[in-house]
Amino acid sequence: MKAKVVAGTLRGERITKDFPGGTRALDGVTFSVDAGRVLTLLGPSGCGKSTLLRIVAGLETATAGSLTLDGESLTDVPAGRRDVGFVFQNYALYPHLSVERNLSLALETRKVPRGEISSRVGEVAKLLGIGKLLERRPRQLSGGEQQRVALGRALVRRPRIYLMDEPLSNLDALLREGMRSELRALFGRLGATVVYVTHDQGEALALSDEILLMKDGKALQSGPPLEIYRRPADVFAATFVGSPRMTIWRGVAESGTFEARGVRFLLPDGIDERELCVGIRPEDVETMADASDGSFEATVTLVEHAGDRDLVSFRAGEEILRALAPPRDWPQKVRVRVPREKLHVFSATTERRIDRPVR
Amino acid sequence: MKRLLPRAGLAFAVAALVAWSLAPAAWQVLTALKPDRDVVRVPTVYFPHPVTFKHVASLWERKPIGVYLANSAGIAGASTFLSILLAAPAASALGRAGERRRRVLLHGLLALTVFPPILLLYPLYQGVRVLGWLNHPLALVLPYAALSLPLSIWILERGFSQIPRAVEEAAALDGLGPARRVVLIQLPLAAPSLVTAAILVFIFSWNEFMLALTFMTRDARKTITAGIASVSGSSIFEIPWGQLSAAIVIATLPLVFLVLLFEKRIASGLTRGAIKG
Numbered sequence: 001m002k003a004k005v006v007a008g009t010l011r012g013e014r015i016t017k018d019f020p021g022g023t024r025a026l027d028g029v030t031f032s033v034d035a036g037r038v039l040t041l042l043g044p045s046g047c048g049k050s051t052l053l054r055i056v057a058g059l060e061t062a063t064a065g066s067l068t069l070d071g072e073s074l075t076d077v078p079a080g081r082r083d084v085g086f087v088f089q090n091y092a093l094y095p096h097l098s099v100e101r102n103l104s105l106a107l108e109t110r111k112v113p114r115g116e117i118s119s120r121v122g123e124v125a126k127l128l129g130i131g132k133l134l135e136r137r138p139r140q141l142s143g144g145e146q147q148r149v150a151l152g153r154a155l156v157r158r159p160r161i162y163l164m165d166e167p168l169s170n171l172d173a174l175l176r177e178g179m180r181s182e183l184r185a186l187f188g189r190l191g192a193t194v195v196y197v198t199h200d201q202g203e204a205l206a207l208s209d210e211i212l213l214m215k216d217g218k219a220l221q222s223g224p225p226l227e228i229y230r231r232p233a234d235v236f237a238a239t240f241v242g243s244p245r246m247t248i249w250r251g252v253a254e255s256g257t258f259e260a261r262g263v264r265f266l267l268p269d270g271i272d273e274r275e276l277c278v279g280i281r282p283e284d285v286e287t288m289a290d291a292s293d294g295s296f297e298a299t300v301t302l303v304e305h306a307g308d309r310d311l312v313s314f315r316a317g318e319e320i321l322r323a324l325a326p327p328r329d330w331p332q333k334v335r336v337r338v339p340r341e342k343l344h345v346f347s348a349t350t351e352r353r354i355d356r357p358v359r
Numbered sequence: 360m361k362r363l364l365p366r367a368g369l370a371f372a373v374a375a376l377v378a379w380s381l382a383p384a385a386w387q388v389l390t391a392l393k394p395d396r397d398v399v400r401v402p403t404v405y406f407p408h409p410v411t412f413k414h415v416a417s418l419w420e421r422k423p424i425g426v427y428l429a430n431s432a433g434i435a436g437a438s439t440f441l442s443i444l445l446a447a448p449a450a451s452a453l454g455r456a457g458e459r460r461r462r463v464l465l466h467g468l469l470a471l472t473v474f475p476p477i478l479l480l481y482p483l484y485q486g487v488r489v490l491g492w493l494n495h496p497l498a499l500v501l502p503y504a505a506l507s508l509p510l511s512i513w514i515l516e517r518g519f520s521q522i523p524r525a526v527e528e529a530a531a532l533d534g535l536g537p538a539r540r541v542v543l544i545q546l547p548l549a550a551p552s553l554v555t556a557a558i559l560v561f562i563f564s565w566n567e568f569m570l571a572l573t574f575m576t577r578d579a580r581k582t583i584t585a586g587i588a589s590v591s592g593s594s595i596f597e598i599p600w601g602q603l604s605a606a607i608v609i610a611t612l613p614l615v616f617l618v619l620l621f622e623k624r625i626a627s628g629l630t631r632g633a634i635k636g
Contacts, residue, residue, distance in 0.1 A: 080534035092525035095526075096547045105533050105543070153529070153533075
């Protein structure tokens with residue numbers, strides 16, 4: 001597919017969705033995707049990310065808010081007339097039609113000339129490696145193949161925006177990883193604008209240019225994956241993004257020192273609040289032999305091997321800490337240190353981040 | 360051992376049910392093949408001896424059975440087509456009408472079927488006369504299609520509702536309008552329901568007697584049911600049982616073949632509606 005895609009720019013302003021019965025699925029979510037960028041809506045199930053995607057597709061109607069594609073309002077445009085390609089979580093292929101017609105149906109209804117239909121279907125089939133499957137019915141395909149057809153059905157239309165609702169979640173782990181890389185490469189090659197929904201933070205980190213982290217129908221934080229990883233805006237974001245999960249300790253600040261249950265270490269400068277939650281990413285934990293500055297003693301309670309790293313669980317005071325460290329024969333007790341500039345500091349009352357960015 | 364007894368009981372019950380259902384039909388077949396003197400003999404003669412096709416032959420000679428069958432096939436076929444043609448969009452629209460309206464409309468349709476058709480006979484007759492449709496196939500096709508419409512809509516709506524929502528959404532996103540959605544997606548995916556509805560409407564139209572007898576007065580226009588009614592003896596005191604039985608068998612056989620032909624699909628269509636009731 002040679003750069004014939006006209007990628008669109010999508011904006012949503014304060015989108016709210018109330019379901020009958022009074023459930024508020026979305027509460028004033030604002031977001032935007034620039035042309036050729038990949039935005040991931042990330043969040044736990046029930047956070048409203050799929051609902052938001054379905055509103056963009058026109059499958060649901062927002063209760064309030066505005067939606068524009070390249071500056072034009074989408075509000076009154078029915079699903080079939082929006083220039084969007086949708087990939088369903090369970091593929092939703094037409095079981096009674098051949099792969100070829102699954103791909104071509106959208107073009108047929110849009111009165112694309114027959115010659116162009118077959119050349120476009122051919123192109124997409126080649127791109128996705130499903131050229132040999134065109135005569136088959138969906139039920140004669142493996143899960144991965146069905147997934148490709150579902151993707152192809154969106155691609156043949158050359159829409160301005162691709163919408164993907166957890167497209168990889170029905171694949172087994174191995175296939176999922178392969179498809180993830182393929183998708184990333186495909187998005188780059190097409191220069192397509194993509195809105196991608198997932199609850200898998202790894203997928204979000206791998207695929208996105210931007211992540212919109214959602215919880216309980218609200219946008220929590222948005223930004224490039226690394227920024228969200230490095231400076232999660234609150235305790236939820238901190239624990240949701242990143243695997244293995246960040247450790248969070250509750251405690252109090254006392255003249256620049258943090259004290260949790262039986263552990264003390266130095267805080268970064270400029271922390272005014274007293275009641276704190278401090279987060280430590282497993283990969284930021286350093287272990288050492290001797291008692292150097294700012295270190296504390298920890299007891300090894302569990303070692304899980306993860307290839308070139310060990311995931312080690314420690315007990316420090318009455319707190320639990322998880323760390324990623326190079327494999328070794330673990331003694332029962334070690335000294336542990338976390339550089340204070342790598343700590344994530346949150347207010348214990350609001351759970352919002354309060355440390356200042358490090359230059 | 361524990362399970363054997365209930366199984367034997369079940370087998371017996373099934374056999375009894377089959378015998379109960381088939382006995383009248385079998386009796387008709389046997390009577391059709393008996394010589395005249397055995398038909399009414401006391402004590403009853405059960406099996407024809409010798410087997411005779413005399414009744415079939417003389418029936419064919421006396422009455423244009425082939426014409427009746429052709430009329431019935433044409434009228435039942437057209438009624439079925441029309442009924443499905445009207446029911447499919449209705450069922451499709453009902454599926455998107457929202458739960459409350461859908462329920463109200465479906466139950467309204469059900470209520471209509473309770474209305475005894477005999478009450479329609481006189482008004483229909485007036486209408487047919489005014490339109491000059493006596494002895495015209497439309498006089499039967501339109502009422503048959505209309506009377507079977509609630510049934511068709513119910514069965515199709517049931518079938519459509521089994522189609523995964525995402526598939527319909529995919530169709531909407533692919534830009535399919537209501538008509539294409541029905542023809543390209545819903546009917547093919549609800550094929551068992553479609554076949555079930557079509558067969559039931561066809562059987563109803565084929566078997567309908569009252570309207571057919573009233574509106575089709577010319578022999579060449581009669582359907583098979585009306586035609587059979589005109590099989591009579593040489594006097595009003597003589598009833599030609601053999602020929603009547605032969606006529607009934609001839610009228611029923613096409614339906615039997617039809618049902619056998621689509622048996623698999625009907626079965627899955629009926630249970631389909633049953634499971635998620």
